Amino acid sequence: MKKYSISLLAAILILSSCTKEDNSSNDQETIVNENPASFKEIGSLTIGGTGAAEISAYDEVSKKLFTVNNSNTNRIDVIDLSNPASPKFVTSIDLTPYNGASNSVATFNGKLAVALEAKTNKQDPGKVLVFDTTTYALIKEITVGALPDMITFSPDGNFIMTANEGEPNDTYSIDPEGSVSVISVANNYAVSTLNFTSFSNQLAALKGKGFRIASPTNNFANDIEPEYITISADSKTAWVTLQENNGVAKIDLTSKTITNIFPLGLKDYNLADNAIDVSDKDGGVFMKPWKIKGMYQPDAISSFEVNKISYFVTANEGDAREYSAFVDVRRVGHSSVVLDPFAFPDAAALKAESSLGRLNINTKMGDTDGDGDFDELVSFGSRSFSIWNGTTGELVYDSKNELDKKSQELGFYDDGRSDDKGAEPESVVVTKMGTKTILFVGLERADAVMIYDISNPAAPKLMQTLKTGDAPEGLLYIPASKSPTKRSLLVVSSEGDGSVKVFQPDLN
Numbered sequence: 001m002k003k004y005s006i007s008l009l010a011a012i013l014i015l016s017s018c019t020k021e022d023n024s025s026n027d028q029e030t031i032v033n034e035n036p037a038s039f040k041e042i043g044s045l046t047i048g049g050t051g052a053a054e055i056s057a058y059d060e061v062s063k064k065l066f067t068v069n070n071s072n073t074n075r076i077d078v079i080d081l082s083n084p085a086s087p088k089f090v091t092s093i094d095l096t097p098y099n100g101a102s103n104s105v106a107t108f109n110g111k112l113a114v115a116l117e118a119k120t121n122k123q124d125p126g127k128v129l130v131f132d133t134t135t136y137a138l139i140k141e142i143t144v145g146a147l148p149d150m151i152t153f154s155p156d157g158n159f160i161m162t163a164n165e166g167e168p169n170d171t172y173s174i175d176p177e178g179s180v181s182v183i184s185v186a187n188n189y190a191v192s193t194l195n196f197t198s199f200s201n202q203l204a205a206l207k208g209k210g211f212r213i214a215s216p217t218n219n220f221a222n223d224i225e226p227e228y229i230t231i232s233a234d235s236k237t238a239w240v241t242l243q244e245n246n247g248v249a250k251i252d253l254t255s256k257t258i259t260n261i262f263p264l265g266l267k268d269y270n271l272a273d274n275a276i277d278v279s280d281k282d283g284g285v286f287m288k289p290w291k292i293k294g295m296y297q298p299d300a301i302s303s304f305e306v307n308k309i310s311y312f313v314t315a316n317e318g319d320a321r322e323y324s325a326f327v328d329v330r331r332v333g334h335s336s337v338v339l340d341p342f343a344f345p346d347a348a349a350l351k352a353e354s355s356l357g358r359l360n361i362n363t364k365m366g367d368t369d370g371d372g373d374f375d376e377l378v379s380f381g382s383r384s385f386s387i388w389n390g391t392t393g394e395l396v397y398d399s400k401n402e403l404d405k406k407s408q409e410l411g412f413y414d415d416g417r418s419d420d421k422g423a424e425p426e427s428v429v430v431t432k433m434g435t436k437t438i439l440f441v442g443l444e445r446a447d448a449v450m451i452y453d454i455s456n457p458a459a460p461k462l463m464q465t466l467k468t469g470d471a472p473e474g475l476l477y478i479p480a481s482k483s484p485t486k487r488s489l490l491v492v493s494s495e496g497d498g499s500v501k502v503f504q505p506d507l508n
Contacts, residue, residue: 034480034488036433036451037463038506044469045087045500047077052498055103055474056491059133060482061110064090066133067493067500068474074101076114078136082484084502093136100127106160107133108153113160115148122147123174128162128183140189145179150228154235158185159253163226163240164193172216172325178224180240180249182256192256196249197221199261210295211263212246214364216326230303230312232390239301239312239390243319246295248312248393262393264314266293267382273400276383277418282354285408285415287401290356291344292377294318295365296386300427300475303390304437304454310390311457313439315425318381320360328364329380331419333357338373358419383422385441387457396457407446410465417445427475430454433488433505438463440490442472449475449492466503470496 047053052071058081059066065079065087076093093112095102100116107113112131118124126148130139145164152161160183168175181193199206200220203213213223227243231253238251242261250260269276275287298314305311320329330337332351339347350356361377368375384399404422407413413423427442439452439460449472451464474493483489490503 033507034433034505035508036436036438036453036505039451039464039466039490039503040506041466041501042504043083043085043087043502045079045089046498047079047089047500048072048498050498051495053469053473053493053500054495055105056476056493056500057105057107057112058476058478058482058491059107059110059112062133063484064133065491065500066093066105066107066112068102068105069498070101071498076102076105076112079500081502084483084485084489084504087500087502091136093131095129098127098129098141103147103149104151106151106153108157110134111139113151113153115144115151115162117147117149121169121174122167123169123176126162126164128160128181130160130189142183142189142191144181144183144191145193146176148181149226152229152231154231154253155233156235158235159183159231160185160189161229161231161238163229165225165227166222167225168215168222168323170324172323175215175217175219175222177221178226178242180226180229180238180251180258182251182253194251194256194258195221196224196258196261199258202261206247206261206263209263210246210265211261212244212295212362212365214328215321228298228300230301232303232310233305237310237390239303241298241301241314243297243299243317244321246297248298248301248314248388250390250393260393262388264296264298264386264393265395266295266378267384267398268293269379275401276404276422277415278356279354279358280416280419281358282418285413285418287405287408292356292359292361292379294379294382295362296382297380298386299425300442302428302430302439304430306437306455306457311387311396312390313385313387313428313430313454315428315441316382316384316386317424317426317444318379318421320362320380328362329360330363331357332359332361332377337361337363340371340373340375343375360420381421381424383425385425385428385439387454387460397460399460402462403441403443403446403450406450406462406465407443407448410448412443412446412448412465412467414445421445423448426473429475429477431477431479440475440477442468442475442492444471444473447472447494447496449490466490466492468492469494469499469501
């Protein structure tokens with residue numbers, strides 16, 4: 001055995017320690033050195049007009065972005081992202097041979113998964129198409145539930161999941177079950193499609209907590225409409241938004257069973273911190289408390305863990321049902337909306353357009369005593385993002401009116417949407433940047449993304465607001481460890497103008 005001097009041996013040990021530390025934490029150090037409050041646009045690409053850039057997914061293997069494009073022929077546009085400052089269109093994957101319309105995409109380790117609704121009758125079963133991200137060759141075609149609206153891979157890549165919305169046709173003569181499909185990738189893409197029939201006996205209790213079942217048939221399983229999925233980091237649990245129903249479902253992926261439905265309740269706009277503008281015809285933006293409530297009705301959802309406690313965060317967009325056979329939305333000022341004289345002694349004044357008259361409310365809720373008039377007014381969405389306990393479904397934090405208020409302060413707020421959903425939170429993504437847990441919130445009507453530090457889930461802090469393209473629909477965070485430049489990237493796909501924008505933070 002060779003003998004070394006103490007100083008030389010110490011140097012070798014120190015060098016060895018540093019090398020091991022650098023190798024094991026290189027990506028983490030890159031992230032730690034970035035400032036999550038300093039994102040700036042570094043690249044942009046327009047791939048079409050309205051509907052052209054809805055949802056994007058990034059493939060680390062090929063360094064390509066795959067974006068849903070429904071502006072003309074249904075296709076997936078392929079974008080070279082090897083240089084994020086100059087994204088370049090490469091080609092398109094034509095989906096017309098598969099007789100469907102794409103709604104969402106997801107990637108994992110060289111595979112691209114596409115959610116495809118049936119083209120002729122979207123009430124028919126949908127499909128999942130799996131492609132090779134390098135050759136674009138079809139790997140597998142899988143049948144799932146009706147109208148797969150969102151698709152995602154589990155973090156370990158073992159599962160592909162789709163939220164199958166199961167919307168009815170216009171006459172409600174066909175209303176398929178809402179469902180969630182779980183596809184086992186390693187088991188030759190075997191699929192289990194889960195419905196909500198077993199929860200129908202809980203309807204009374206769920207409704208009492210703000211859950212919503214309302215249609216011509218009032219069929220529980222058919223009325224459920226899954227919208228968006230998030231999966232825990234350990235790939236064992238999924239949470240699914242049931243947007244029209246004002247709830248979130250929890251799924252055990254080990255047993256492939258739906259274990260819980262969390263009704264989300266109602267938000268009280270009569271509190272000062274929840275003050276909103278309710279009219280697009282009142283001559284400006286005037287945020288005041290009003291004697292109304294709002295269903296949360298989340299669209300996108302994302303999950304995270306802090307101190308070994310699981311949470312999910314929701315973008316509370318809101319959504320009404322408007323079919324020839326069933327409509328559940330009216331303005332307060334409409335003649336068919338009769339306000340209870342005891343609950344609303346100033347009913348005539350409230351129905352003015354400069355007051356509550358322009359506000360859209362749910363006509364199937366609010367008659368608490370069954371006498372035909374409205375004892376309370378319930379609107380669509382809560383104009384906020386919310387953080388919930390992933391185990392109990394209890395509300396941990398709500399952003400109150402901050403999204404609308406900050407949008408107005410920055411000149412982004414669209415007063416033409418005050419009577420509906422305000423800035424309209426559409427999408428949420430949670431990630432870890434260094435020691436901080438960071439939330440990105442996409443605002444469809446404010447054309448903006450707000451960035452929060454949610455390291456303390458009970459007290460998020462707004463860090464930055466980014467201006468995006470028109471009507472941002474899809475948010476995609478690419479961590480430094482997977483980025484082509486080894487720098488974190490935020491990709492925003494906007495369906496209003498067909499733009500794909502790339503943002504990058506500064507280094508500390």
